[in-house]
Amino acid sequence: xxxxxxxxxxxxxxxxxxxxxxxxxxxxxxxxxxxxxxxxxxxxxxxxxxxxxxxxxxxxxxxxxxxxxxxxxxxxxxxxxxxxxxxxxxxxxxxxxxxxxxxxxxxxxxxxxxxxxxxxxxxxxxxxxxxxxx
Amino acid sequence: xxxxxxxxxxxxxxxxxxxxxxxxxxxxxxxxxxxxxxxxxxxxxxxxxxxxxxxxxxxxxxxxxxxxxxxxxxxxxxxxxxxxxxxxxxxxxxxxxxxxxxxxxxxxxxxxxxxxxxxxxxxxxxxxxxxxxx
Numbered sequence: 321x322x323x324x325x326x327x328x329x330x331x332x333x334x335x336x337x338x339x340x341x342x343x344x345x346x347x348x349x350x351x352x353x354x355x356x357x358x359x360x361x362x363x364x365x366x367x368x369x370x371x372x373x374x375x376x377x378x379x380x381x382x383x384x385x386x387x388x389x390x391x392x393x394x395x396x397x398x399x400x401x402x403x404x405x406x407x408x409x410x411x412x413x414x415x416x417x418x419x420x421x422x423x424x425x426x427x428x429x430x431x432x433x434x435x436x437x438x439x440x441x442x443x444x445x446x447x448x449x450x451x452x453x454x
Numbered sequence: 455x456x457x458x459x460x461x462x463x464x465x466x467x468x469x470x471x472x473x474x475x476x477x478x479x480x481x482x483x484x485x486x487x488x489x490x491x492x493x494x495x496x497x498x499x500x501x502x503x504x505x506x507x508x509x510x511x512x513x514x515x516x517x518x519x520x521x522x523x524x525x526x527x528x529x530x531x532x533x534x535x536x537x538x539x540x541x542x543x544x545x546x547x548x549x550x551x552x553x554x555x556x557x558x559x560x561x562x563x564x565x566x567x568x569x570x571x572x573x574x575x576x577x578x579x580x581x582x583x584x585x586x587x588x
Binding site for chain 2: 328329332377388396403404405407409414415421422425
């Protein structure tokens with residue numbers, strides 16, 4: 321399993337995602353304190369894909385240095401406040417989602433079994449499930 | 455700062471992203487072991503956005519249960535192997551990137567200062583500023 325490569329790519333994606341969240345927050349604040357600049361930011365973000373966060377910030381530097389500084393500060397704050405909780409949150413989400421999908425799969429398989437063996441009893445295999453370590 | 459909301463949204467995004475990475479890995483493996491199924495998986499992924507990972511998996515369940523199980527297993531492995539390293543990786547990436555952008559900003563500012571002392575810099579909105587704590 322190529323953990324290292326996946327970790328690197330995921331980290332880059334996360335960095336861009338937190339930059340996006342920072343821009344979203346600042347945009348909300350601006351729409352109250354400085355609507356004109358909120359509109360400007362919206363327009364700018366339409367023309368510069370934030371997925372490429374470094375290019376996005378470099379382009380903005382030519383037009384509004386102050387806003388760049390604000391985005392840098394907010395995304396670092398977000399990173400410090402949010403990142404540490406993610407591993408546990410995401411792992412438990414995935415385990416729960418996997419459990420749901422496996423259960424649903426088993427139900428479908430037993431339904432297929434019962435109809436193909438011509439037993440009319442609904443859901444006979446419902447008890448023989450949970451080999452999962454839940 | 456709405457850390458809780460951002461953390462939740464980021465966790466959901468990460469779950470989908472790891473599902474995407476699992477599908478990518480499996481697709482690579484299949485292209486060697488079972489090219490026909492690799493093509494099928496590519497076609498399926500064209501028509502079902504993986505950003506909605508739960509819907510993606512539910513839809514696949516109707517067509518290829520075995521592949522669903524494989525995706526579930528791989529994304530859980532990826533989550534277990536990758537997530538714990540992300541907070542440190544992303545935080546240090548962001549700090550480094552912020553440092554670079556701040557340096558580049560300072561360089562530009564001092565260049566502007568030295569070349570145009572009669573303030574021709576076109577920069578509206580410079581008055582609305584740092585209520586942020588930095």
